[in-house]
Amino acid sequence: MALTRRSRDAVYSLRRDLAGPALHLDWSIVALSVLLVAIGIATIFSTTKGSGPTPDTSYVTRQVVALLLGLGLMIGLAILDYRRLREFVPLLYGGSLLLLVAVLVVGSELRGAQAWFAVGPFTLQPSEPSKFAFIVTLAAYLSIHRDDLTLRRLAIVLTVAGLPMGLILLQPDLGTMLVFAVITFTMLAVAGLPLRYLGGLVVAAAIGTSIVLGSGLLAEYQRDRLLVFIDTSADMSLDQSYNVEQSQTAISLGGVTGWGWGNGPQTQDGMVPEQETDFIFTAVGEELGFVGAATLLALFLALCLRITRAAQLARDDFGTLLCSGVLAMFAFQIFENVGMTMRIMPVTGIPLPFVSYGGSSLLTTLASVGVVLSVHMHRFR
Amino acid sequence: MSAGPPPLRVGVVSIVVVSMFVSLFARLYFLQVLDDKTLEDVRGAALFDTIATEGTRGRILDRNGRVLVDNRESISVTIDxxxxxxxxxxxxxxxxxxxxxxxxxxxxxxxxxxxxxxxxxxxxxxxxxxxxxxxxxxxxxxxxxxxxxxSVNVVRNRVRTYPYGNLAAHVLGYTGAISAAELDARPKDRSLDPKPYEPGDQIGKSGVEKVFESDLRATPGVRVIEVDATNIEVDTRSEVRPVSGYDLQLTIDVDLQATVERELQAALLAARQQPKRNPADPDYRAPAGAVVVLDTMTSEVLAMASFPTYDPGDFIGGISSSRFAELTDAAAFNPLFNRATQAIYSPGSTFKTFTAVAALRSGLVSPGETVTDLGVWNLANCTEGCSFQNAGRTAFGTVDMRRSMVVSSDVYYYRIGEKFWVEQGTYGRTTIQNVARDFGLGSLTGVQLPDEAAGIISDPAFKAQRHIDNPTAFPFGEWLTGDNVNLAIGQGDIAVTPLQLANAYAAFANGGTLQAPSIARALLDHDDGAVVTSFAPRVTRQVALDPATRSVIAEGLAGVVNSNEGTAAGAFSGFDHPGFTVAGKTGTAEVPPRADSALFASFAPVAAPRYVVVAVLEEAGFASGTAAPLVRRIYDRIVEPVPAQPVSSSIQRTPAVTASTLPLLPAAVAPTIPPAPRTGGRRTTRARPTWR
Incomplete structure (x- = not known):
C-alpha cells in the first residue's frame, strides 16, 4: 500500500526523535486496564440488572460515565511529564486533607461510614483520590531524601501519612487506612529506609493494632470483622460471617467453568450483599468459574508486573517511587479484596481496582495508571 | 533493604506481590476445582416448595335442587x-x-x-x-x-356467586378470608387438621356457610414443586389433588322464600302508611320484621326471612370497613342480624294458645266454662293497680275457651292467670311456664344456624334472682298476682324468637311432637349429587297434649281466621281455597315507648296441618291489620306458588333491599330500660332491645 506524503512525513518525524514519549507508551498497560474495566462493567451489569425483562442499566451507565472521565484523566496524566507533578504536591496533599475534613462535617453517611459527598446523581468518596495525592506527595518527599532517611525524616513521613490516615479512620474506613499504611511501608522500603527501622515499624504496627483492638476505638463492626476472621464461630458476628459465608459459597458454586454470565444463582438472587462493589469478585467467581476468575487474577498479575517494570525503568527515583506506590496500592487492594471473598483475609471495605462499581475508585485507579504511563513514556526525555 | 538502588528494591517488592497472587490462585483453585459445590449442597431443601391448592367449595341448593350459592372465577387487581x-x-x-x-x-x-x-x-x-x-x-x-x-398484581380467585341475588341471605350467610383468630382456633399441628387453612383462604362467617363450614370446604390439595435458583418452578415432584367440598341441600324452597321476602317487605311498607288512631301514638316505623315457614311434620324450615337484609355478594373479595359498618349499624337496624333466630319478641296474644293448654291440661277451666267479659278484669283482694283491660276496653260479653281465642279476650286469660296464682297450692306456681317450656319456648331450638337466641320465660325464681343480681334495675323480686296475669296474655318478662314461636305452633299442630327445626336436608357429593348424609328430623320431646284439648284450642284458632268476629277474619276475607283452612292467632305486643309489635302465628290446613307460618313486624301496630294480611298472602302463594326468578347475570348484583332503600326512617330510639314497675294494673312490657 502506497503511503501518502503526509503519513510518510509523520513516520519520518517519529523516527527522527527516538527519545520522544509517544514512542514509549506501554500499550500493554493500556490494554490490560481497558480489559479489566470491561470485565468490571460486564459484571456490574450482571449483578445490578435485576430480574425483570427490562434490565436496570443505571449502575452501568454511571460506571461508563466514570470510565470516560477516567480515560480522559489517564491520557492527560500520561501526556503530562510526571516530573511536573512535584509542583502540584501542596495542592494535592492540602486539597485531599481539606476534602477529608469536609466529608466528616458535611458528607453523607452510607453503609455505616461518613465517607461520601452527594453531588446530584453522583457521589464522591474523597478517600479514594486522597490515595493518589498521598502517593505523589510521599514520592516527592522521599525522592529528595533517598538513602538518607533519618529518624527525624521518618517522623515527618509518618506525620504526613498519619494525618489522612487518622481522618479516614474517623469516617470510619479501616480498609482504606490500611491501604495507606501499606503504601507508606512499601515506598519507605523502596526509598531505602534501613531494615531495623522497617522492622521497628512492623513491631509498632502490631502493638498498635492490639491496643486499638482492646480499646473502644474501633467500631463494633470493624472489631467483629477481624474477630470473624480469627474465629468463624464467634457469636456476635453473625452478620459479618454471613457475608463471607455467602461469598465463599458462591465462589465454590462457580466450579471450573461457572454458571455463565448473568446466570449465577447466588448472584442473581442477591445472596451476597455488596456484590457490585466490594464483593464483586464473588460474581466473577460464580458466573465465570475458575477459568474466568483465574484469568482476571492473571490480568491483574500481568498489570502489576508491567507496573514493576515501569518502576524499574524509571529515569529517576521520583518515577520509581510513584510506580512503587501505585503498585503497592493495587497489589494490596487486589490481595485484600479477593482474599476476603475467599476467606483468607478479614473483611474490610476496599474496592477491587478497575472492577468494582464506584466512580471515585475508578477515577483514582485510572489516574494512577496515567501516572505510571507517564513515568514509562518519559523515561528518556 | 538499604542495599542496592531503588529498582532492585522494587524487584524485592514484586516478589512479595507475586507470592500474594500465588496464594490467591491457590485458594481459588482449592475453592473452585478441589472443593466446588453443587447448588443442592448449598440450598438443600430450599429447592422444594410445598404449595397448598384450594379446591372447589360445595354449592348450596334449595330443597328442589336449585342452586342458591355457586362458585365462579373472579379477576381482582391487588396491591402487595x-x-x-x-x-x-x-x-x-x-x-x-x-x-x-x-x-x-x-x-x-x-x-x-x-x-x-x-x-x-x-x-x-x-x-x-x-x-x-x-x-x-x-x-x-x-x-x-x-x-x-x-406492587400491583392481578389474581384469579374462585369466589361465591349468588344466582338468586340476596335471596335467603341470612340463612346462607357470607364467606370471607379466614381471620387470625379463626386461624389460631385450628389445630396447631396442620397434619391433624383434615382441611388445613392457609392465610387468605375463604371461610364461612355466618349462616349455613359457617355452620356447615367443615362439609362445604374442600380438602386442600398439596403440590410439592421443584424450583430453580431463581425460584421459578421447574417440575412437580408430587401432587395430591384437592377434593371438592360437599354440596349442601337446604330445606328452603326458593319459590316460597322469594314470596315470603317480597311479602314481608310489602307488609312493612304498608304498615308505615297506616293512619294513627291517636296523634299521641308513636310512629308506625315498621323498620324490621321476620317470617318463618315450617313444615309441621318435620319442622323443616321452608322459608325464613329477616328484614332489613343484605347482599352476601358484597363480601366477595373482602368487604370495605365502611360497608361492614353500615351492615352492622344499629341505626340501620343491623341488616346482618337474622331476626328469625336472633331477635326476641314478646309473643303477646299468640302466647294464649299455651296458656289455654295449661288451663285445660291442669283442669283449671273446662272448655265450655264461660266468663262474662266486661272489658275490664279486677283482681280480688288487691289494693293497688288491680284493674286489667282488654285492648280498647272492648267488652265481649259471654266468652268460652273457643270464643276467647276468636275475639282475643284478654279478660278470659287474666282470670286464668289470677286463678293459677291464687290456687297455686293445687296447680303449682309455674304451670303456664311449664307448658311454654314444654313447647320449646325460652330455650334454643337447635336449628343449624349460628348464634341463636334462647329467649326468656320468667317465673318467680327468675324474678327473685334477677332482683338479687341487680337491685337497682329490678327493685322488686317478689312474684305477684299481676305478673301471672300479664304472663297469661304473653306480656311481661317473656320473649321468644320467631323460630321458637313457629316451632311451638308446629308441635301444637302436629299433636305434640316437638322437634328441632332443620335448615339442612342433606349433604351431596359435589360431582354426582349422591346423598352423603341426610339429616333426619330430630325429636326433642313428646309434649303431653290431649287430643280433646288440642281440638278445642284448634277450633278457637280456626275461628280467629274463619269466624266473622275473628281478629284475622278481615285479613283472610276472600281467602277461598277449598280444603285449606287456616288457623291462627294474632298478637299485638306492647313495646313502649315504641309502637306495638304485630305478630301472627298460624298453621294450615286445620284438618291435617302441614304448614306453620309465623310473622313478626316491629313497630307496626295492630296485628289484625298488618301481620295477619301478610300471612294470608303467604298462604295464597303456598296454595298457588309463584316461581322465583334468578338474577339475570351472576356477576350483576341486585342492590340489597335494606332499610336505606326503603323510605327513610328516623334514627332508632335507643332502647331504654325503665325500672320494672310494681306489678299491679295493666302492666306494660319492659322495652326489650330486640337487636344489639
Missing part, C-alpha cells in the same frame, strides 16, 4: 402492601393505577385505592384487593405493563 410501602414513587403508582382502571371502564379514585390500602379488614401480609371482577382485558393490560405498576 409490603412491596408498595418500600416504593419511592407510591404517589405515581396510585395515580397511574386509578387513571388506568378508570380508562378501562372501572371508575376508581385515588382515594378509593388509599382507603383499600389502609383498610384493616385485609390481612396486612396478603395483597389488598383494590378492584374486584375486572375483565380479562384489564388483566392483560396490567400484566403487560407490569413494570409501570410495581
Amino acid at each position: 402492601r409490603n412491596v408498595f410501602n418500600a416504593l419511592d414513587d407510591q404517589e405515581e403508582v396510585v395515580t397511574r393505577l386509578a387513571s388506568t382502571l378508570t380508562e378501562q371502564g372501572f371508575p376508581t379514585k385515588e382515594a378509593d385505592i388509599r382507603a383499600r390500602l389502609a383498610d384493616p379488614q385485609f390481612n396486612p401480609f396478603k395483597p389488598a384487593p383494590i378492584v374486584d371482577d375486572v375483565t380479562v382485558a384489564v388483566e392483560a393490560y396490567l400484566l403487560e405493563r407490569h413494570f409501570d405498576f410495581p
Whole structure:
C-alpha cells in the first residue's frame, strides 16, 4: 500500500526523535486496564440488572460515565511529564486533607461510614483520590531524601501519612487506612529506609493494632470483622460471617467453568450483599468459574508486573517511587479484596481496582495508571 | 533493604506481590476445582416448595335442587402492601393505577385505592384487593405493563356467586378470608387438621356457610414443586389433588322464600302508611320484621326471612370497613342480624294458645266454662293497680275457651292467670311456664344456624334472682298476682324468637311432637349429587297434649281466621281455597315507648296441618291489620306458588333491599330500660332491645 506524503512525513518525524514519549507508551498497560474495566462493567451489569425483562442499566451507565472521565484523566496524566507533578504536591496533599475534613462535617453517611459527598446523581468518596495525592506527595518527599532517611525524616513521613490516615479512620474506613499504611511501608522500603527501622515499624504496627483492638476505638463492626476472621464461630458476628459465608459459597458454586454470565444463582438472587462493589469478585467467581476468575487474577498479575517494570525503568527515583506506590496500592487492594471473598483475609471495605462499581475508585485507579504511563513514556526525555 | 538502588528494591517488592497472587490462585483453585459445590449442597431443601391448592367449595341448593350459592372465577387487581410501602414513587403508582382502571371502564379514585390500602379488614401480609371482577382485558393490560405498576398484581380467585341475588341471605350467610383468630382456633399441628387453612383462604362467617363450614370446604390439595435458583418452578415432584367440598341441600324452597321476602317487605311498607288512631301514638316505623315457614311434620324450615337484609355478594373479595359498618349499624337496624333466630319478641296474644293448654291440661277451666267479659278484669283482694283491660276496653260479653281465642279476650286469660296464682297450692306456681317450656319456648331450638337466641320465660325464681343480681334495675323480686296475669296474655318478662314461636305452633299442630327445626336436608357429593348424609328430623320431646284439648284450642284458632268476629277474619276475607283452612292467632305486643309489635302465628290446613307460618313486624301496630294480611298472602302463594326468578347475570348484583332503600326512617330510639314497675294494673312490657 502506497503511503501518502503526509503519513510518510509523520513516520519520518517519529523516527527522527527516538527519545520522544509517544514512542514509549506501554500499550500493554493500556490494554490490560481497558480489559479489566470491561470485565468490571460486564459484571456490574450482571449483578445490578435485576430480574425483570427490562434490565436496570443505571449502575452501568454511571460506571461508563466514570470510565470516560477516567480515560480522559489517564491520557492527560500520561501526556503530562510526571516530573511536573512535584509542583502540584501542596495542592494535592492540602486539597485531599481539606476534602477529608469536609466529608466528616458535611458528607453523607452510607453503609455505616461518613465517607461520601452527594453531588446530584453522583457521589464522591474523597478517600479514594486522597490515595493518589498521598502517593505523589510521599514520592516527592522521599525522592529528595533517598538513602538518607533519618529518624527525624521518618517522623515527618509518618506525620504526613498519619494525618489522612487518622481522618479516614474517623469516617470510619479501616480498609482504606490500611491501604495507606501499606503504601507508606512499601515506598519507605523502596526509598531505602534501613531494615531495623522497617522492622521497628512492623513491631509498632502490631502493638498498635492490639491496643486499638482492646480499646473502644474501633467500631463494633470493624472489631467483629477481624474477630470473624480469627474465629468463624464467634457469636456476635453473625452478620459479618454471613457475608463471607455467602461469598465463599458462591465462589465454590462457580466450579471450573461457572454458571455463565448473568446466570449465577447466588448472584442473581442477591445472596451476597455488596456484590457490585466490594464483593464483586464473588460474581466473577460464580458466573465465570475458575477459568474466568483465574484469568482476571492473571490480568491483574500481568498489570502489576508491567507496573514493576515501569518502576524499574524509571529515569529517576521520583518515577520509581510513584510506580512503587501505585503498585503497592493495587497489589494490596487486589490481595485484600479477593482474599476476603475467599476467606483468607478479614473483611474490610476496599474496592477491587478497575472492577468494582464506584466512580471515585475508578477515577483514582485510572489516574494512577496515567501516572505510571507517564513515568514509562518519559523515561528518556 | 538499604542495599542496592531503588529498582532492585522494587524487584524485592514484586516478589512479595507475586507470592500474594500465588496464594490467591491457590485458594481459588482449592475453592473452585478441589472443593466446588453443587447448588443442592448449598440450598438443600430450599429447592422444594410445598404449595397448598384450594379446591372447589360445595354449592348450596334449595330443597328442589336449585342452586342458591355457586362458585365462579373472579379477576381482582391487588396491591402487595409490603412491596408498595418500600416504593419511592407510591404517589405515581396510585395515580397511574386509578387513571388506568378508570380508562378501562372501572371508575376508581385515588382515594378509593388509599382507603383499600389502609383498610384493616385485609390481612396486612396478603395483597389488598383494590378492584374486584375486572375483565380479562384489564388483566392483560396490567400484566403487560407490569413494570409501570410495581406492587400491583392481578389474581384469579374462585369466589361465591349468588344466582338468586340476596335471596335467603341470612340463612346462607357470607364467606370471607379466614381471620387470625379463626386461624389460631385450628389445630396447631396442620397434619391433624383434615382441611388445613392457609392465610387468605375463604371461610364461612355466618349462616349455613359457617355452620356447615367443615362439609362445604374442600380438602386442600398439596403440590410439592421443584424450583430453580431463581425460584421459578421447574417440575412437580408430587401432587395430591384437592377434593371438592360437599354440596349442601337446604330445606328452603326458593319459590316460597322469594314470596315470603317480597311479602314481608310489602307488609312493612304498608304498615308505615297506616293512619294513627291517636296523634299521641308513636310512629308506625315498621323498620324490621321476620317470617318463618315450617313444615309441621318435620319442622323443616321452608322459608325464613329477616328484614332489613343484605347482599352476601358484597363480601366477595373482602368487604370495605365502611360497608361492614353500615351492615352492622344499629341505626340501620343491623341488616346482618337474622331476626328469625336472633331477635326476641314478646309473643303477646299468640302466647294464649299455651296458656289455654295449661288451663285445660291442669283442669283449671273446662272448655265450655264461660266468663262474662266486661272489658275490664279486677283482681280480688288487691289494693293497688288491680284493674286489667282488654285492648280498647272492648267488652265481649259471654266468652268460652273457643270464643276467647276468636275475639282475643284478654279478660278470659287474666282470670286464668289470677286463678293459677291464687290456687297455686293445687296447680303449682309455674304451670303456664311449664307448658311454654314444654313447647320449646325460652330455650334454643337447635336449628343449624349460628348464634341463636334462647329467649326468656320468667317465673318467680327468675324474678327473685334477677332482683338479687341487680337491685337497682329490678327493685322488686317478689312474684305477684299481676305478673301471672300479664304472663297469661304473653306480656311481661317473656320473649321468644320467631323460630321458637313457629316451632311451638308446629308441635301444637302436629299433636305434640316437638322437634328441632332443620335448615339442612342433606349433604351431596359435589360431582354426582349422591346423598352423603341426610339429616333426619330430630325429636326433642313428646309434649303431653290431649287430643280433646288440642281440638278445642284448634277450633278457637280456626275461628280467629274463619269466624266473622275473628281478629284475622278481615285479613283472610276472600281467602277461598277449598280444603285449606287456616288457623291462627294474632298478637299485638306492647313495646313502649315504641309502637306495638304485630305478630301472627298460624298453621294450615286445620284438618291435617302441614304448614306453620309465623310473622313478626316491629313497630307496626295492630296485628289484625298488618301481620295477619301478610300471612294470608303467604298462604295464597303456598296454595298457588309463584316461581322465583334468578338474577339475570351472576356477576350483576341486585342492590340489597335494606332499610336505606326503603323510605327513610328516623334514627332508632335507643332502647331504654325503665325500672320494672310494681306489678299491679295493666302492666306494660319492659322495652326489650330486640337487636344489639
